[in-house]
Amino acid sequence: MQDDLIDRIYECSVVPEAWPTVLDDVAALSGAVGGLLFSARKALNWTASDRVADVFAEYVNDGWFGKCSRRVCLMSQDAPSFFVEHDFWSDAEIDADPVYRDFFRPRGFGWSAGTGLQVPTGDNIVFSVERPFTDGPVDPDSVARLNMIRPHLARSALVSARLQHKRAQGASEALTALQLPAFLLKATGEVAEISPLAADLSDHVVHGAHGRLRLRDGQADRILTDAIAALDRDAGDMVRSFPVRGDDGLPRLVAHVIPVRRGAHDVFGDSFALLLLIPVTSDRAPSATLMKSLFDLTPAEARVARGIAAGETPEALATEGDVAISTVRTQLRRVLEKTGCARQADLAALLARIGASAPG
Numbered sequence: 194m195q196d197d198l199i200d201r202i203y204e205c206s207v208v209p210e211a212w213p214t215v216l217d218d219v220a221a222l223s224g225a226v227g228g229l230l231f232s233a234r235k236a237l238n239w240t241a242s243d244r245v246a247d248v249f250a251e252y253v254n255d256g257w258f259g260k261c262s263r264r265v266c267l268m269s270q271d272a273p274s275f276f277v278e279h280d281f282w283s284d285a286e287i288d289a290d291p292v293y294r295d296f297f298r299p300r301g302f303g304w305s306a307g308t309g310l311q312v313p314t315g316d317n318i319v320f321s322v323e324r325p326f327t328d329g330p331v332d333p334d335s336v337a338r339l340n341m342i343r344p345h346l347a348r349s350a351l352v353s354a355r356l357q358h359k360r361a362q363g364a365s366e367a368l369t370a371l372q373l374p375a376f377l378l379k380a381t382g383e384v385a386e387i388s389p390l391a392a393d394l395s396d397h398v399v400h401g402a403h404g405r406l407r408l409r410d411g412q413a414d415r416i417l418t419d420a421i422a423a424l425d426r427d428a429g430d431m432v433r434s435f436p437v438r439g440d441d442g443l444p445r446l447v448a449h450v451i452p453v454r455r456g457a458h459d460v461f462g463d464s465f466a467l468l469l470l471i472p473v474t475s476d477r478a479p480s481a482t483l484m485k486s487l488f489d490l491t492p493a494e495a496r497v498a499r500g501i502a503a504g505e506t507p508e509a510l511a512t513e514g515d516v517a518i519s520t521v522r523t524q525l526r527r528v529l530e531k532t533g534c535a536r537q538a539d540l541a542a543l544l545a546r547i548g549a550s551a552p553g
Contacts, residue, residue: 199345201455205353206349206350206457208360208460212353216229219320219339222335227242228241229249231264232358234314239358245302263305268311273485277305304329306321308320311482312471313482316355344489351449362460374446374472375387375388375467376467377468397409408437413438413533417435435531444543450466450468452465452467487531502540
């Protein structure tokens with residue numbers, strides 16, 4: 194079921210009418226009754242499971258969305274994770290919160306798990322699943338299940354948000370509407386079609402033999418090759434979001450490899466994958482921005498990466514996290530693989546300026 198759900202999540206990227214049913218299944222992973230997807234750049238767009246759609250239409254239309262602190266708390270977190278109410282507030286604080294007291298609880302809700310995404314493009318995306326108040330808070334095991342599919346939700350929602358949750362009539366319209374450098378790729382890595390903003394990426398992209406797309410950053414190109422090759426296999430831990438460096442070694446783009454699945458072929462034809470290349474707009478990429486854009490890092494891996502960037506040793510991170518040093522070393526090895534770094538020093542340099550503000 195997990196592989197089928199992931200395929201349907203990616204279908205939603207360009208088939209927005211599929212989101213309500215998929216959000217139902219995402220909610221079921223945590224014993225919730227429905228799910229929400231909000232995205233905002235210049236305007237607010239949202240979609241929801243049918244079972245909660247009417248409630249959240251009220252939530253948006255009657256002004257509760259603007260009053261709710263849950264979204265603000267989610268967007269303030271660096272960790273790539275779903276969070277629950279008790280990560281932010283005590284029971285007394287929840288009881289006194291007017292949005293929970295006067296809106297959610299009278300309608301039978303009051304517990305949730307949510308996650309926020311901030312992308313260098315200015316897109317702000319929030320997912321949540323909603324549980325009835327009588328069922329109690331979302332438990333840690335449910336959060337762990339949600340975190341397993343979070344990278345796929347993030348990539349799909351990014352495309353969906355750029356298209357403003359509207360279905361494009363064809364590949365050219367979709368690629369133009371993305372307003373980002375993007376390439377449609379065949380299974381061989383050959384370029385099938387490009388977006389208008391992808392035409393001037395010669396500093397980072399070259400076209401190799403047989404029309405195959407190559408990245409000038411050799412480490413990123415190897416990750417891209419592996420990611421495309423793995424799309425036909427059950428490779429749930431395969432890296433599909435990674436930095437692309439310039440000649441100076443600093444990250445200039447974040448690449449996202451998004452499978453074309455199911456109904457998405459109606460828009461993208463027989464293409465195999467969509468490659469998005471998102472510019473990191475500062476001269477030196479703040480690590481907070483970069484970390485939030487690398488969707489494949491787990492919460493534990495992100496903690497290790499932040500620690501290394503701050504100059505901490507694996508031994509210190511193990512002590513702070515109350516975990517074995519072997520666990521931290523395994524997490525560090527995965528971070529190096531996912532970021533295309535060969536050494537710990539390279540990772541520290543890549544994630545320089547920890548804690549800097551994200552570019553607007």
